[in-house]
Amino acid sequence: MLLMNIFKNDRPGVWLLAILLVVSIVVPVLNLLVAESSIFHLSTYTVTLLGKYLTYALLALAADLVWGYLGILTLGHAAFFALGGYAMGMYLMRQIGERGVYGDPVLPDFMVFLNWQELPWFWFGFDQFWFAALMVMVVPGILAYVFGYLTFRSRVTGVYLSIITQAMTYALMLAFFRNEMGFGGNNGLTDFKDILGFDLRADSTRIALFLASAAALAIGYVLSRIIVSSRLGLASVAIRDAESRSRFCGYRVENIKLWVFVFSAIMAGVAGALYVPQVGIINPGEFSPLNSIELLIWVAIGGRGTLYGAIIGAMLVNYSKTYFTAALPEMWLYALGALFILVTLYLPKGIVGLRNMWREKA
Numbered sequence: 001m002l003l004m005n006i007f008k009n010d011r012p013g014v015w016l017l018a019i020l021l022v023v024s025i026v027v028p029v030l031n032l033l034v035a036e037s038s039i040f041h042l043s044t045y046t047v048t049l050l051g052k053y054l055t056y057a058l059l060a061l062a063a064d065l066v067w068g069y070l071g072i073l074t075l076g077h078a079a080f081f082a083l084g085g086y087a088m089g090m091y092l093m094r095q096i097g098e099r100g101v102y103g104d105p106v107l108p109d110f111m112v113f114l115n116w117q118e119l120p121w122f123w124f125g126f127d128q129f130w131f132a133a134l135m136v137m138v139v140p141g142i143l144a145y146v147f148g149y150l151t152f153r154s155r156v157t158g159v160y161l162s163i164i165t166q167a168m169t170y171a172l173m174l175a176f177f178r179n180e181m182g183f184g185g186n187n188g189l190t191d192f193k194d195i196l197g198f199d200l201r202a203d204s205t206r207i208a209l210f211l212a213s214a215a216a217l218a219i220g221y222v223l224s225r226i227i228v229s230s231r232l233g234l235a236s237v238a239i240r241d242a243e244s245r246s247r248f249c250g251y252r253v254e255n256i257k258l259w260v261f262v263f264s265a266i267m268a269g270v271a272g273a274l275y276v277p278q279v280g281i282i283n284p285g286e287f288s289p290l291n292s293i294e295l296l297i298w299v300a301i302g303g304r305g306t307l308y309g310a311i312i313g314a315m316l317v318n319y320s321k322t323y324f325t326a327a328l329p330e331m332w333l334y335a336l337g338a339l340f341i342l343v344t345l346y347l348p349k350g351i352v353g354l355r356n357m358w359r360e361k362a
Contacts, residue, residue, distance in 0.1 A: 012352065013225060016308045017218055023050075024214045028207045044203050047210050048278050053318050054213035055275040058220050060298045060314035061307060062267035065224050067296065068305030069233060070260055071240030073158075075292040076147075076165030077268050079172050080140035082286035084269025086176075087139055089189035089282040090123060091132030092200075096193050109191070110184045120182045129196055136273040137266045144265030145258065152254040152261075157243070166289045173287035188283025195277050206278070213274045217311070220267050224307050227260070236260055297336065301343050303350030312351060 027050065030042035059081050066072045093108045102112040106119055125131040147168060151161060179185035198205045227233050235256050238246045247253045276282045294317075302313020317336070324332040347353050 010225060010308075012306075012308045013221065016311060017221065020214055020218055024211055027210060031203060031207060044206050047203075047206050049322065051206070051210035051213045051278045052275060053315050054210070054217050055271045055278070056298070056318050057311040057314040058213070058217045058271040058274070059268050059295060060302070060310040061217070061220050061224060062264040062271065063295050064299045064304060064307055064310035065227070065267075066261055066264045067299060068307075068310070069228055069236045069240060070257055071243075072257070072261070073162045073296070074165045074261075075162050075289055075296075076169045077264070077295055078289065078291035079169040079287055080144060080265040080268035081272040081275070081291075082172070082176075082282070082284075083140045083143065084136045084272030085276040085282040085286060086183060086189065086272075087126075087132055087135040087269070088273035088276045089192075090126040090183075091129060092192040092195060092277060093189050094123070094127040095195070096191065099193055100191070108184075108189075110187065110189075111182070114179055116182075122182070133273070136269050140265040140269035140272075141262050144262045148258045148261045152257045155254075166292070169287055169289050169292060173284050173289075176284040176287060184283070186284065188281060188285075189276075190281040190283075192277060192280055200277055200280070209274065209278050213278070216270055216274055220270070221307060221311070223263075224267075227263070228307065232256065232260070294336075297340050299350075301339060301350055303352035306350070306352050309350050309352040316351070 027042060027047060030040055031044065031047050034041045059077065062080075063074065063077045066074050066077075096108065098105050100109045100112075102109050104112050107116060111119070126135070147165075151164060156164060175181055176183050176188075177186055183189070192200055194200055195205065195209075198208070200206075228236070235246065235251055238249075239251070239253055239256060243253060272282075272286070298313040298317045299310045300313070301317055302311065303309025317339075320335070320339075321332060324335055328335075343350060
């Protein structure tokens with residue numbers, strides 16, 4: 001009954017979840033049950049690519065919750081995504097054991113190469129999946145809480161907040177590049193073997209990761225829709241449109257911003273954790289501020305402040321990126337920039353805004 005009330009005015013979201021359900025059924029069938037010689041067979045590479053797109057969509061959803069409904073132009077969500085990815089990568093590294101290049105049962109290969117004598121304390125517990133899964137949410141959540149508490153209480157807003165989030169992300173990138181940090185330095189974490197005892201290279205494992213990504217996206221969308229449909233969501237929109245007036249009306253603006261920001265960071269961390277086992281590597285490059293900027297382009301192109309528009313934008317842009325970087329690699333950045341300019345000038349509400357324009361003309 002609750003979900004019916006929430007989705008009563010969100011028909012595009014219902015269609016999106018329905019399509020996601022159909023895709024979650026069709027993709028495994030075409031990959032596992034259809035012969036490779038058939039034109040209907042879906043390769044494992046394509047399954048992995050689709051799974052990666054789904055993690056990007058979850059990341060875009062997290063960013064839209066903050067930018068679209070709170071009005072916070074954050075350039076730091078790449079940091080939360082990367083931290084979630086590193087937490088999962090640490091678990092996957094601990095699973096390698098003696099199968100590594102140096103055969104050390106405890107220390108990852110990069111630590112042996114750098115002459116580390118013992119495992120750092122912050123790697124303890126990552127040999128257990130439940131602990132790693134917990135850290136995927138806890139670490140980005142704590143960073144978001146501390147960062148948000150300090151900035152929101154200081155009433156930092158606008159471009160200044162964007163610059164601070166970018167500085168945070170850049171500082172983390174520089175820190176993780178250092179070998180003495182204990183996270184693999186420039187090369188990051190890679191050469192993963194299995195997850196929960198299942199071979200990461202197996203088709204069935206790739207399908208399981210794809211389904212996990214689809215489930216996470218669906219759950220993330222439902223939870224986000226619950227938030228924006230609640231009093232918290234209405235208060236968030238009020239803060240976005242008139243923060244001073246909301247504060248004078250008695251709303252605890254800082255608390256509302258903080259909790260939505262933390263929830264968004266946790267979603268971004270989960271997206272990063274699902275991304276890493278599918279692509280097989282996590283390195284400091286994921287912290288790059290350029291990734292956060294590109295993330296905002298996905299949201300803007302899809303449609304800010306709609307949730308489903310962010311998902312559509314992430315899927316569309318990343319599919320285009322895959323196509324153009326293979327067909328016309330030197331043209332991709334120009335195509336992305338041109339698309340963003342066209343959307344900004346002629347579709348300020350993104351691609352999903354076309355639907356409203358057509359309805360108004362009709």
